[in-house]
Amino acid sequence: MNKAIKYRIYPNKNQEELLQKTFGCCRKIWNLMLSDKINYYKETKKSLQTTPAKYKKEYEYLKEVDSLALTNIQLNLQKAYKIFFRDKKIGFPKYKSAKKSKKTYTTNNQKGTIQININKIKLPKIGEIKAKIHRQAEEGWIIKSATITQEKDGTYYASILYEYNKQIEKVVITDKVIGLDYKSDGLYTDSNGKTCGSPKYYRKSEKKLARLQRKLSKKEKGSNNRKNARMKVAKLQNHISNQRRDFLHKESTRIANLYDVICVESLDMKAISNKDFGNGKATLDNGYGLFQNMLAYKLQDRGKYFVKIDKWYPSSQICSKCKNKKQIKLSERVYSCECGNRIDRDVNAAINIKNEGLRQLKIA
Ligand SMILES: [Zn+2]
Known part of the structure; x- marks a missing residue:
């Protein structure tokens, strides 16, 4: 069985730079591979099998980031192709734009390269990042991977995927x-x-969000005021989505x-x-x-x-x-x-x- 736990992380300046670089490289390699696959298919009517390693000579900066993150992009792209050919309604894989695509990457644990320590999470290439460990793994849980994301409001999270085996005895069906x-x-x-129903605090946040969104719409395009207002909206949206997840968990x-x-x-x-x-x-x-x-x-x-x-x-x-x-x-x-x-x-x-x-x- 698998279970993911999402932790808030607080990278320092150097770590933040490297995280941003990794997000960028993942986007880059996705777009490079997708474009090569499309062109190859146009010319040969066959599908191209390609790996991140092929691009590292031409784009040397790809060597600076976690190579597993890039390998996962290759796997994701393969998956996106497979899904498309199985169900055309899903749509063909799209290029990722710098502005709109989600800032995220996934890396895997290889014999302790990912670790949860006290107030810290260790990640390959990045090292130990300050983190809020609100929940520890239980005995026998094994870390499989970590997905790092930056939300629109600028905050960072690491979602750690655990795998565990549990022998569970089935409960006898009663009247419960x-x-x-x-x-x-x-x-x-x-x-x-x-x-x-939904909790009061949640409805309150939603009202506040509507108010902030109205304010945002009145700000002049391209102005600093608009930028600030947009950040406020993104922060509250993130807060609401955390509130909702908390409530659903409880x-x-x-x-x-x-x-x-x-x-x-x-x-x-x-x-x-x-x-x-x-x-x-x-x-x-x-x-x-x-x-x-x-x-x-x-x-x-x-x-x-x-x-x-x-x-x-x-x-x-x-x-x-x-x-x-x-x-x-x-x-x-x-x-x-x-x-x-x-x-x-x-x-x-x-x-x-x-x-x-x-x-x-x-x-x-
Ligand atoms: Zn009746």
């Missing part, structure tokens, strides 16, 4: 089962009738401890973001995807069950009491059935998700 119905203006409604840990089986619905994230959200709001439903991933591994860690039911399952149309099925409009907040069942539509859906999840689990 719950179904969750996705809530577009919060997180979920559960089959016990409880609703989990909530997923809480219910993974409480229940033995958690059933959710697979969601077509694209359909949801188009239907329920205006601009910028779509980040919330990404949150639900992230929340499901967290639940999946946290339940697995505990030997418990995470069941995802099909997105076509008509959870909102079925009566959770008599199983009768009928159409229900989005505006109808109460599901009311001929059998006498009158129930909040979301709670009804959550109960159906729970029942369907249990059914799937028992035949599996």
Whole structure:
């Protein structure tokens, strides 16, 4: 099993310079390889296999950075090609622009070249970087790789990927089962009738963000004021995304401890973001995807069950009491059935998700 933990890092001036150089070299090698592959294909109709080493003579500065970071670019490019040929909808690999592409690279641990120490993370070529180690690895965890990124607000993070083997005894299925119905203006409604919305501090931050964005739009283009305003927006966006991840971690840990089986619905994230959200709001439903991933591994860690039911399952149309099925409009907040069942539509859906999840689990 794998687990990634993201640490804030504080590079000194020299380290920052080298990190920036590595980001740049990764972008450079991606673009060089992509362009050579495209040209080679045009001429020969065959695909070119190329490595970073081939470019180091012409671009000597490539030798100054972590060579594993460059090798990972080669692998990523191969992956992007493979995905494109499997599913043309994904699109052909694109060139990375200096302005828009994310500043990031991944390097691998080779016999201790990556280490977590007290308040420090050791990285190949970079050395020990000051870091906030909010969580230590558990016994038996092995460091596989590190992904270094710089966010738009200028902060740096190292995401460390750990691998571990754990013999987990499966929990016997009891009545500690719950179904969750996705809530577009919060997180979920559960089959016990409880609703989990987004926390107050989160809504407060979002209001503040809207205010800052309005201010930004009024600043003169190219001015220093605009630059400062943009930095403020980027800082707050980063803060919000950290707040959201924290909240999702806490909530997923809480219910993974409480229940033995958690059933959710697979969601077509694209359909949801188009239907329920205006601009910028779509980040919330990404949150639900992230929340499901967290639940999946946290339940697995505990030997418990995470069941995802099909997105076509008509959870909102079925009566959770008599199983009768009928159409229900989005505006109808109460599901009311001929059998006498009158129930909040979301709670009804959550109960159906729970029942369907249990059914799937028992035949599996
Ligand atoms: Zn009914």
